[in-house]
Amino acid sequence: MKLNVNGKVHDVDVEEDMPLLWVLRDELKIKGVKFGCGVAACGACTVHLDGMAVRSCQTFAGDVGEAEITTIEGMGTPDAMHAVQQAWVEHQVAQCGYCQSGQIMQAASLLAENPVPTDADIDDAMSGNLCRCGTYPRIRAAVKTAAARLKEA
Structure with a gap:
């Protein structure tokens, strides 16, 4: 499946029911998104899907579709912070x-x-x-x- 993360399209070979958190951290090596609780109760795994905050631990990769995923790495740079x-x-x-x-x-x-x-x-x-x-x-x-x-x- 293809995922648009921080403005770049990635082709990932994962099961559709894999939590987006683990796709980002383990497959794409994007480490700004954190594992906290795994049940969407703490917010450490929050990312944006088309600008809306979602808990990536409870969002399945197969449900993302063509949505633009933004992680903390996509928010800004040290020289041009959000x-x-x-x-x-x-x-x-x-x-x-x-x-x-x-x-x-x-x-x-x-x-x-x-x-x-x-x-x-x-x-x-x-x-x-x-x-x-x-x-x-x-x-x-x-x-x-x-x-x-x-x-x-």
């Missing part, structure tokens, strides 16, 4: 960092749908992404900063 990535750095959100790619992907999806989120909107959208280090206040602040920066652009 506004959410830049805000994460500025607010020093990451501690251990394990959940952060999923957090960033979820936040970017939120801002694409709701460019001026309230605290309640942010808390609601981010509630399915768990952070063991508890950086939730910094996550909320970073989302607000990214929203303001995207509004200016």
Whole structure:
């Protein structure tokens, strides 16, 4: 099957019921997407399908079709970070960092749908992404900063 990942089409020979998470990590060696729980409860595996946040541990490769898959690696580069990535750095959100790619992907999806989120909107959208280090206040602040920066652009 063919998968469009970060703007590049990949031909992968996997079973259709293989979770997208494992296709990305094991077959394509894209390591920014993380395994957390395997049951879509923690958000560490969050990627975008056509811009919408999904849990790749519960998304089957065969269900992706022609959708554009974006991982954290497709969001930006160190020299040209996405506004959410830049805000994460500025607010020093990451501690251990394990959940952060999923957090960033979820936040970017939120801002694409709701460019001026309230605290309640942010808390609601981010509630399915768990952070063991508890950086939730910094996550909320970073989302607000990214929203303001995207509004200016």
